Amino acid sequence: MSDLEEGRLEVGTSVELFAGGGGLAMAVHNAGFRPLLVNEFHKRACETLRANLAVSRDKSDRTVSTGEEWPLVEGDVRDIPSFDFLEGRVDVLAGGPPCQPFSLGGAHKGTEDERNMFPQMFRAIREMRPKAVICENVRGLLRPSFEPYFNYILNEMRLPFVQRDDRVSWEEHNRILEKSLKEGSVDPSRRYEVYPIEVNAANYGVPQIRHRVIIIAFRADLTVKWEEFQPEEEYSEAALIHSMQEGGTYWKRHDDVDDRVKEQVIDRLPPMLDVPDGKKPWRTLRDALKGIDWEDGTPAEKPLPEVLEHHLKPKSPADRVVGGVRDHVAWPGARKYAGHTPNVLDRPAKTVKAGVHGVPGGESVMELDDDTFDEGKGYRYMTVRETARVMTFPDRWVLEGPRGEKMRQLGNAVPVKLGEIFARAVAAALEDASKRKRK
Template sequence: MTIHAASSAPEPSEAGTSIELFTGGGGLAWAMHEAGFRHLLAVEKDGRACQTLRLNRAKDHEDGSFDPTSLDDKWPLIEGDIHAANFKPWEGKVDVIAGGVPCQPWSLGGAHKGYDDPRNLWPELFRCVRETRPRAIIAENVKGLLRPSFKPYYEYIIRELSAPFIKRVDGEDWRDHDKRLIKALEDDGDDPTERYDVQYTLVNAADYGVPQARWRVFVIAFRKDLGLVEWDFPKPTHSELALLHSQQSGEYWKRHDIKPPADAEQEALPLPPPDGKLPWRTLRDAIWPGEKEYRGLRLPEPLEPLEAKLEHPEWLHHFGWPGAREYPGHTPNELDRPAKTVKAGVHGVPGGETVLRRDDGSIRYMTVREVARVMTFPDHWRIAGPRGEQMRQLGNAVPVVLGRVVADSVAAALRPSLGTAESPSGAI
């Protein structure tokens, strides 16, 4: 089988060291790697996701082994419950702790138990911070974390991340712990290396070049002694308005060498002036890009389901799947808009998120590789398990392009102190 590379970008230069928590199928981990962070450790409980990580960049961690010394080295992987992981061996060695904290307690598709859910793993992230004392933290979660019903606990999360060394006592109700945090944060504390400046931002991945409408919360923290309180989340680079302008002007259709829809002129309503941003990337941009488009090669139409017992001879995870349907509440993706939010699909049948409508009006299921394109994984990324498991890993991941935007910005903020006493990596 020929494996097509997503790009020919040169290997990144090192930006620092990192530990990846809740690594899943590797979206944020790969983004951090591309930004130049050398993973000292990755932690993941799910067996299929660990298989995926091993198929790509990971190897099992062995106690007492040496840490990776270059970006070419494999990522040491702990497969198991994060509660059992000991991070103390990496104290003072880690620049960034990063992870997509499991979303089930907060997701609109979940049971909405929030802080009462045993899958709430924010406390484990705080423990990792206490044991390693990183310079920065990157945490990603679903939009549901900002629901009014969870707002008090969300504010508590931010305060606990601001002062993670003020530990919650065994048996202490989180509300009582929060009162102690509020009081403690009234002053700057005695040790700035034990306090963090924290920001959170709700973003749509489409606004950063991901061909998918996907709202997520990013929580970014810098250790207070670094003086990075003025850091701000990267500004959006893409917009719906720019997409509409490119479609109305014909540039979009010309780029794809297709005729505009028959009703395009009738829908050509006056638009506000251009905003200077790039157009939102569409599903068509992701799977059938032009010669000069980002992500490179066009994916061929998948083999028909009856012929798809084996992988496509030239593409990983690109095979047809039978039974696509359309009905109320289950509608296909349109090619010339960003795709719908890719979901893990563990709470019932999704709303058509993995179905697309062809130009001739027919519909079919998207292939795993097409969904991976929508999540902006490189084409060489192997995903373990049967189709359902592959889709679940993709739905739980951080889009690589969005993760890269965040990782690059954090790397740039930390760079002035790289190679100094404040930086454990000593990177240049």
């Protein structure tokens, strides 16, 4: 049995589209859903999936998987002839359609961008009729310029069986959808209740500021009471500030930090709120490097070993393992300047982006406690493994490809912890609906 299977209780089945390096797929899997099909286009991401739990299968194979391995269909989702062999068998359809058309860092082409894969999500919903859908994308969808199309996305998910004619624009089709919704005459088994949720991953225990939109949908005939199960934000910046005061709990778990560094951090803290908000402190980059999760004060992963000068850009694969940890090596050439400032250890990391290692804003550069590294700079690029921890990927998850491709996979991923929180909530909501129906 794989380490990723141990102690896992199955609660249903799933399909994952646009799986990338596996963040959301792993989250749904961890929540207990057994994948019937996983799809990804990019070669290196497919290599990563196969290095972990996936096994390749042909796009024309209509066998419904009953095993624990992930059946991976590699290639463009548009080339999969049909999903109808999965109709009625899928509890959760999950996926994050490529975000570049709507990302702040992209070309902002939106609906005109050939990478816009939302129409394929609509097709999959129509052909599979899943009980629930989990869809993640960038907050850029909420920008005023994209707001009309975002509303259309929600309406398409509400009425996926009202199929758009190729000769009809999305604006015209949206008017048809809005009319049908207003009339309220659509069979509940062919309609979905849709819930868009704007999230900051840091508020859910991820050691990273990452603003995203998560769209949850349930087939209307199931009468799911999502409002009773939607996850609450349990972490806050105010609680972190409170924990960082002199003698606070933050420093008790980081008692190896030099007093000089601790004093500098405390001096830079914003004013403390008079009353703590009762939430848990945001998790920081330093927390992530010490161990994936600090729920009870005990790391779930071992602290990452120190990155040393001679770990810069190793020549052979064997040299890329530091202290038994894969992909934990430094990279030369880190810079900082106005508008390109590093991550600091005692805050959540900046948003991990799908760049190589010099993405705008210094998102993959890290400020160190001292200035002894890389000719006295006092900062360096984060290692792939440090970045993976910021994305809450477990150390046992193998990433394939050159360094830049690994970073790209991580930047495109859903933080595993964030995805798992929502996947578990969806599982609980479906189970509750099933119990009420049996009574």
